[in-house]
Amino acid sequence: MAGCETHNATGVVELREDAPLTASATSARLCADGPRAIVGAFAALTAAVTVALLTQIYYGDYEVVPHGSVSSSAASCSRAGAATLLAGGRAVDAAIAAALCLAVLAPHRTSLDASGSLVYWEYRSSRGQGATVVEWGGPEEEQADHETNVTDRPPRLLMALSALHDRLGSKPWTELVQPAIDLAREGYVVSESMSAAASARDLLGFTTGATRTESALADYLHTLVHNTSKELCSLWSCSSRVRWRPGSFVSAGSWRVWSAGPGGEEAAAALRQALEPTPADTGNAFRRVVQSLLEQKQSKSAASQPTPGGVASGLAIVDPLDTYLALVTGLSVPFGSGPSVGGAWTKDEPTAPLDLSPAIITDDHVCGTRYIIGAESSAALAEGAVGALVEGAAAAVDSAESAQGAAAAVDSVESARAVLLPTGEVVLEPGRGVPLAPPGATAVPGPSYPIASELPLPQPALNFVQQRGDALLSHADSRGGGLASRF
Numbered sequence: 001m002a003g004c005e006t007h008n009a010t011g012v013v014e015l016r017e018d019a020p021l022t023a024s025a026t027s028a029r030l031c032a033d034g035p036r037a038i039v040g041a042f043a044a045l046t047a048a049v050t051v052a053l054l055t056q057i058y059y060g061d062y063e064v065v066p067h068g069s070v071s072s073s074a075a076s077c078s079r080a081g082a083a084t085l086l087a088g089g090r091a092v093d094a095a096i097a098a099a100l101c102l103a104v105l106a107p108h109r110t111s112l113d114a115s116g117s118l119v120y121w122e123y124r125s126s127r128g129q130g131a132t133v134v135e136w137g138g139p140e141e142e143q144a145d146h147e148t149n150v151t152d153r154p155p156r157l158l159m160a161l162s163a164l165h166d167r168l169g170s171k172p173w174t175e176l177v178q179p180a181i182d183l184a185r186e187g188y189v190v191s192e193s194m195s196a197a198a199s200a201r202d203l204l205g206f207t208t209g210a211t212r213t214e215s216a217l218a219d220y221l222h223t224l225v226h227n228t229s230k231e232l233c234s235l236w237s238c239s240s241r242v243r244w245r246p247g248s249f250v251s252a253g254s255w256r257v258w259s260a261g262p263g264g265e266e267a268a269a270a271l272r273q274a275l276e277p278t279p280a281d282t283g284n285a286f287r288r289v290v291q292s293l294l295e296q297k298q299s300k301s302a303a304s305q306p307t308p309g310g311v312a313s314g315l316a317i318v319d320p321l322d323t324y325l326a327l328v329t330g331l332s333v334p335f336g337s338g339p340s341v342g343g344a345w346t347k348d349e350p351t352a353p354l355d356l357s358p359a360i361i362t363d364d365h366v367c368g369t370r371y372i373i374g375a376e377s378s379a380a381l382a383e384g385a386v387g388a389l390v391e392g393a394a395a396a397v398d399s400a401e402s403a404q405g406a407a408a409a410v411d412s413v414e415s416a417r418a419v420l421l422p423t424g425e426v427v428l429e430p431g432r433g434v435p436l437a438p439p440g441a442t443a444v445p446g447p448s449y450p451i452a453s454e455l456p457l458p459q460p461a462l463n464f465v466q467q468r469g470d471a472l473l474s475h476a477d478s479r480g481g482g483l484a485s486r487f
Contacts, residue, residue, distance in 0.1 A: 068487055069472050070094055071374070071463040072315035073109070073480025076188075077101035080179045081317060082485035084171060091120070091323040092168040093176055095315065096161045099329060100180035100221075102313045103157060104214055105188045108197035109313040109376075109458060111336050112155035112217070112345040114329035115141075117261035117356040119247060120168075123370070124322040131247035131258040131324075131360055136160040139350050141241060154236040155345050157329055158224070163238035165229035173232075174225040181225070184218035187211040191481055193458035197311075197334035200456070220344035253278060255389055256362050261328065262308040263357035263378035266296050270382040275389060282387045282412075282436040289382045290418045290426060290449075297420055308355035311458065313480070314374025316465045318472060324372045326358035355460075357381040361389065369468045371409070376480070377460035379417060384462035384477070387412030387436040406466065406473050412436060413462050413477050418449055427452040429459065 070081030081098035089097075095118075103112050115137025121130070137156040165173055190210050198206035205212060224232065233239070249256040250268040253275030257268040270292035279285035300307050312330030319325075331337070331348045338347025357375040362368065369392050375381035391408030416432035428435065428451045461480030466473040476482035 067470065067472055068094075068317075068319050069465045069474040069484060070098055070315065070317050070486070071465050071474045071476050071482070071484035072098050072102060073313055073376075073461050073463060073476060073482035074102055074105050075476075075483035075485070076183065077105060077315070078476065078483055078485040081315070082487060084176065085317075085319050086487060087171065087175075089171040089176075089319075090168065090321070091317045091319040091325040092164050093171040094317050094319065095325050095327050096165055096169065096176040097179050098315050098317070099157065099161060099327060100177060101183055102315070102329070104180050104184045104217060106194070106313050107336075108194045108334040109311050109331070110157070110329040111331060111348065112157050113137075113336060113338075113348045114157045114313075114331055115348070115350060115354050115356070116157060116160055116327065116329040117264065117358050118164075118328075119258055119260050119264075119324075119326045119358045119360050121247075121258070121324045121360055122321070123324050130249070133245050133247045133260040134160070134164065135243045135260060136241055137348075137350070138354055139352060154232075155341075156241070156348075159232075159236045159238055160242050162229040162232040162236065163242040166233050166238070169229065173227075173229045177221055177225050181218050181221045184214040184221065187213040193481070196457040201333070201335060203335060216343040217345065220342065252276065252361075253389070254363055255392075256364075257359055258361070259357065259359040259381075260326075261356035261358065262353040263328075263355040263375070264359055264381065266293065266308070266378035267357050267359065267375070267381035267385075269296065270378070271386060271389065274382070274386050279390060282390045282408075285386045285390050286383065286418075286436045289386050293379055293382060294420060294424075294426060298424070306352035308353040308378065310350065310352075310354040312354065312356055312376040312460065314358065314376045314461065314463050316372040316374045316463050316474070318372055318465045318467055322467070324360050324370065324467075326360055326372050326374050328356040328358045328374050328376060330354045330356050330376070359385075361385065363392070367469045369466060371464055371466050373462060373464045375460070375462045379420065380460040380462040380477075383417045383435070384413045385464075387415065388466075406468070409464070409466055409473065410475050413464065413475060419452065419455060425450075427455075430454060 068085040070078045072078045077098045080101045081094035084094040084097045102110050118134040120132045190206050190208055190212050192208050195206045195208040247258045249258045250272050252271040257271055259268045270289045273292040274285040274288040297307055310330050310332045311334050312328050314328040317325040332350035336346035336348040338349045340346045355377045357378050359373045361371040388409035416429045416435045418426050426449050428449045430452050459479045461477035463476045472486055474484035474486045476484045
């Protein structure tokens with residue numbers, strides 16, 4: 001059984017004697033020996049069954065309950081990933097299909113040349129080893145390319161996905177690239193946020209509601225399906241560009257936060273400050289998160305360190321073998337900063353850290369709650385998760401409150417967030433009411449934040465999958481306009 005062994009009696013029939021023994025010489029003799037023999041036989045049987053069950057639990061194979069989920073900022077990309085899982089693929093296979101789909105459908109957030117941060121954990125088989133972090137791109141790679149005079153390089157996202165597939169993939173590379181090719185040829189509907197981002201950069205052809213095709217991108221991807229990921233990695237020198245390392249966690253109350261990327265590190269620190277010591281309520285925890293994020297930003301500014309920025313697209317995946325994958329890919333500016341390569345893809349050349357914030361958050365219970373989160377900024381991760389963690393801590397203690405914890409996860413993601421403006425001012429998102437607050441409250445306790453009249457699109461989204469025991473809950477943040485897919 002996936003994740004955790006549980007047993008539910010679906011039909012229990014009570015067996016009883018309708019004619020109990022009566023006092024007699026015969027019954028006295030039977031009561032002396034017969035019941036003892038029966039009890040002894042049942043005791044022996046019980047012991048044998050117990051030994052067999054313990055042996056199966058500790059040394060046997062899991063009984064796999066089919067389940068899986070993909071949550072992203074595009075319904076079609078979530079479905080592409082879930083379809084890959086249903087076809088027998090693993091988490092990495094689903095991530096490749098979904099990430100390439102997003103590179104076609106959301107070019108204002110990600111692209112074939114996107115940098116990325118990933119947290120990967122084969123939770124069932126490697127729970128004691130912890131998660132693995134994989135990263136690529138960013139200003140570090142850009143600087144290295146300039147120092148070595150590299151001008152002709154592969155698109156970063158494609159290169160990284162090839163490396164991931166070469167090491168961890170199970171489905172044929174061709175099958176995983178084909179959905180993106182089909183989408184690029186058939187076209188997609190331009191969203192309002194994409195149109196706004198294109199208008200800000202004076203890009204034409206992105207009218208809201210119009211159908212847009214990407215034939216040059218489809219042709220380019222088609223040239224790659226005849227190669228295996230191993231061949232592509234050999235050609236592109238993936239090993240020198242993709243950075244693998246063991247993950248590490250930050251304790252935040254009763255939770256462990258495994259994160260990646262500069263944004264993930266900031267969010268983990270903010271969650272720790274929010275949950276230690278235990279907050280009085282969700283409103284108090286929210287204010288601590290905002291204060292921590294503000295202090296970290298001010299500290300970087302005082303030290304003349306760049307603050308993570310850019311745009312991003314996040315996805316979260318759980319596969320039927322309880323492999324957890326949180327991936328966020330992003331660009332320094334919408335649609336990329338560099339020149340177009342053959343009309344197929346546009347280079348991105350970040351000069352500052354990108355605010356990529358994937359995370360896996362677990363509690364200390366073997367069959368407890370785990371969150372796999374693709375967050376598109378540190379604020380989205382910290383502010384969007386804190387309410388779920390506060391309520392989830394109670395649910396971990398009292399299983400009757402697990403439904404409340406699940407609802408809190410969705411409410412926490414969709415609630416208004418505090419946005420840290422470049423001026424140092426903190427404002428609330430318009431149109432989403434008040435942030436997390438105690439029941440019955442109309443505002444978060446403490447000094448109030450002004451509500452912004454408007455904020456530029458797109459706003460960072462948080463997409464997650466929650467697993468508690470064998471039950472999956474998945475949700476795609478409405479800010480990203482996506483929809484999660486699960487089975």
